[in-house]
Amino acid sequence: MKLEIGKFTVKDIVFGDRTFYEKGVLTVNKKEALDVVFEDSHITEAELYIVRPGDEVRLVPVKEAYEMRCKVSGGQSVYPGCTAPVEPVGAGRTHALKGCSLLVVGKHWGSFQDGLIDMSGPAQRNTIFGSMPNLVLVGDTDEEFERHEQQKKNRALRWAGMRLSEYIGKCVKDLEPEEIETWELEPVNERASDVRNLPSVVYVPQIQTQMEALGYNALVYGWDGNRMLPTYLHPNEILDGAIISGSFMPCSSKISTYEWVNNPMIKRLMREHGRTINFLGVVLSNLNVVMEEKVRSAMMVANIAKSLGAEGAIVAEEGYGNPDVDYILTLVELEKAGIKTLGITNECTGRDGTSQPLVALDERANALVSTGNVSELYELPPMKTVLGELESLARDGLSGGWEGCVREDGSVIMENNAFFCSDHISGFSLKTCAEF
Amino acid sequence: MLKAVHYINQFFGQVGGEESADFEPVLQEGPVGPGLLLNEAMKEVKITHTVICGDNFMASHPEDAVARILKMLEGLKFDIFLAGPAFNAGRYGVACGTICKAVKEKFDVPVITSMNEENPAVEMFKPNMYIFKGGRRATYMKQDVEKMAAFADKIARGDKLLPASMEGYFPRGIRHEVFLEDFGVEPKCAADRAFEMLLKKLKGEPYETELPIPKQERVPIAPAVKDLRKVKIALVTSGGIVPKDNPDRIQSCSATKWGAYDISKLDLLTAPEFKTIHAGYDPEQANKNPNVVLPLDAIRQYQKEGRIVEVDDQYYVTVGTGTTQAEAARMGREIAQKLKERNVGAVVLTAT
Structure with missing residues (x-):
């Protein structure tokens, strides 16, 4: 399977009379863009903004991040099974506006999985979105059933984000890309002997699917991951939009849709394929609530990996706490199958740093990369502008906020938990945990 | 200039060897023995008093010894408490750990000591204090004292304190998230760290996990009681x-x-x-x-x-x-x- 990503690097975003890309500048016709947002009658209010690194802007509650992109050949949509009929992705040509994102922010109401982004100040570096220009959709909906719920599906806004990111992405559909990245991985049984002689490795993302009610979990081709069993994917499928981030996890642990299509772990493994490793592909797992389901998924991951002939595996857990059990079980099952494992996830060591870092521990999990401590405390100075509603952090049950955490002057005290995707378990994280 | 009190045993306090190990605690003005070296190495901290106590006395009457020493310290103004270095001397290590823990609890000042990794007191006291990794014997006195002194100076200056592995003390079981760039380490994203670690593991080369899992001693479950x-x-x-x-x-x-x-x-x-x-x-x-x-x-x-x-x-x-x-x-x-x-x-x- 061969996928070409045509890159258009965006250095700035501006509003203008029409939507087009030229020489590093993305111009957006606001009215036409909002028309796309309002195609869903559940959207009651919407406005677009542009934020740039260094702006004194705080965004909260941020619900999702998308890369603006479109399919050129090999398929119809970059969100198969969501905004378009199910069809395979991962082959052909996709054009993408690189180095920027579309952020979706609630105008008033936040939920457990929503987070905060600062575009400047001490916490600018805590999320990758603080250091790129972003188009920002701020909106509200008529989803009354969940307005005051801590857990929200955020469906209207998430789908609006998908529609809008694809609509804007289409402005580069017919342009010649500045650069083309090619991602190709031949079928596992058709590889040259020098590739086959390299240590073979699988990537095992464990997507967050622990909400038993449907509509909240990460999606695979539009299918709720809570209702799946571990399966095999070509890495190109993920780089081309097969996984859509869910709406149910403490925010720093979330892997946004932007990060799935830019997944740095997959990219590194693809680049090393044929050089230092034989990359066999992705064994996609979910995360479960019931013990038997945890065991079943761990067992199936190990069996698929073993059947593929894997000698090494990288497991990434999208979450912390209860799903640490799935994470450790999967690492142990793989080790028991003779596969050398590495795990990537965050830790929960408490505000004072003395709590047990993972809920489950096992000595066989002996190669772990840590991407942050969810309960690390941060004090943030006030920002001139807030996009969204600052009080949501304190009021609406965001994972790292609490009543009283937003002060009158606009400064904030909160846990890392509330930074948008800040533990970047996808592999972007520049953080680790150190012992003092 | 911060003020420090230094704790040493009878041997380093120049009272005597094993025959004087029952020596009861005394407070002296100024630095004594290793304290002279410490004082010389520290730029921002000065040892104003030294506590000398026999290792046996501390080992056989810990509560009495601690109570007496805490009482001696009550009247003093001090900002840092130093003990040792204790090298691989077991009783001396436990004495340093015991008094450091008690002083920290009562006076809430930073406490610093130094021991060899084989000193049993390391396992007992490392969560409670900064124990610097020291040599096995007193021949390492100079190196061990310099490490303690450098860290005491850092505390005195209010410098950012680095993770345990960088400072050289035994980790205290306190884990915080850090940006490696803050410690002069070139930032590397988690994906690259993961790939490089896995490659080493695949090749059987040594690597360092970012989250060490403590070895668990499993106690076998006893057979059921019949009656x-x-x-x-x-x-x-x-x-x-x-x-x-x-x-x-x-x-x-x-x-x-x-x-x-x-x-x-x-x-x-x-x-x-x-x-x-x-x-x-x-x-x-x-x-x-x-x-x-x-x-x-x-x-x-x-x-x-x-x-x-x-x-x-x-x-x-x-x-x-x-x-x-x-x-x-x-x-x-x-x-x-x-x-x-x-x-x-x-x-x-x-x-x-």
Whole structure:
């Protein structure tokens, strides 16, 4: 399977009379863009903004991040099974506006999985979105059933984000890309002997699917991951939009849709394929609530990996706490199958740093990369502008906020938990945990 | 300039060797022995007083020794407490650890010592203080003192303190997230760190996990007791239930002590005669009804029903929060020894 990503690097975003890309500048016709947002009658209010690194802007509650992109050949949509009929992705040509994102922010109401982004100040570096220009959709909906719920599906806004990111992405559909990245991985049984002689490795993302009610979990081709069993994917499928981030996890642990299509772990493994490793592909797992389901998924991951002939595996857990059990079980099952494992996830060591870092521990999990401590405390100075509603952090049950955490002057005290995707378990994280 | 008090034993205090190990604690002005080196190495800190105490005296009368030393320090103004270096000297290490812990608890000042990794006191005290990694013998005096001095200076200047591995002290079990760039390390994203670590693991090369999982000592589960009516049963808890005045002063966290208390005349534990001193859980329910943690009421009921016959006249308790595995294992061994002496055949162990 061969996928070409045509890159258009965006250095700035501006509003203008029409939507087009030229020489590093993305111009957006606001009215036409909002028309796309309002195609869903559940959207009651919407406005677009542009934020740039260094702006004194705080965004909260941020619900999702998308890369603006479109399919050129090999398929119809970059969100198969969501905004378009199910069809395979991962082959052909996709054009993408690189180095920027579309952020979706609630105008008033936040939920457990929503987070905060600062575009400047001490916490600018805590999320990758603080250091790129972003188009920002701020909106509200008529989803009354969940307005005051801590857990929200955020469906209207998430789908609006998908529609809008694809609509804007289409402005580069017919342009010649500045650069083309090619991602190709031949079928596992058709590889040259020098590739086959390299240590073979699988990537095992464990997507967050622990909400038993449907509509909240990460999606695979539009299918709720809570209702799946571990399966095999070509890495190109993920780089081309097969996984859509869910709406149910403490925010720093979330892997946004932007990060799935830019997944740095997959990219590194693809680049090393044929050089230092034989990359066999992705064994996609979910995360479960019931013990038997945890065991079943761990067992199936190990069996698929073993059947593929894997000698090494990288497991990434999208979450912390209860799903640490799935994470450790999967690492142990793989080790028991003779596969050398590495795990990537965050830790929960408490505000004072003395709590047990993972809920489950096992000595066989002996190669772990840590991407942050969810309960690390941060004090943030006030920002001139807030996009969204600052009080949501304190009021609406965001994972790292609490009543009283937003002060009158606009400064904030909160846990890392509330930074948008800040533990970047996808592999972007520049953080680790150190012992003092 | 910050003021420091330095603790050393009789040998380094130039009182004498093993024959003087019972030497009772004294306070002297200015630095003595290794303190002279420390003082010379520290730019921002000055040793104003030195405590000298015999290792045997501290080992055989720890409470008395600690109480006396704390009393000596009461009148002093000091900002940092230093002890050792203790190298691989076991009793000296335990003495440094004991006094550092007590000084930190009472005066809330930074405490710094140095020991060799094989000194048993490292395992006992590392969560409670900065213990720098030192040499095996006193021939390493200069290097060990310099490490302590550099760190004391950093504290005095208010410098950003680096992770344990970079500073050179034994990790205290406190994990915080960090941006590596803040410590002069070139930032590398998690995906690259992961790939490089996996590659090393695949090749069988050494690598360093970012989250070391402590080795777990698993205790095999004992075979079931065949007939409960034929054995003496004891109640043991790590839930901190003590008589109301906590006669043995068991600590509320990081406990190093356990106690045994008489229950021979009791049908159940009553409040406020018994209470919990455990700092690791909400005490409200246990303070209302201590039997929810130490189930004496239930065990007496079983006795009445004839399901069990004999219950040990005393129960055993410590506090299980923040305690190191090494300390917990030591207390476990001591309690088990006591139970064996008293011919106990089965234990109800309640944790919280």
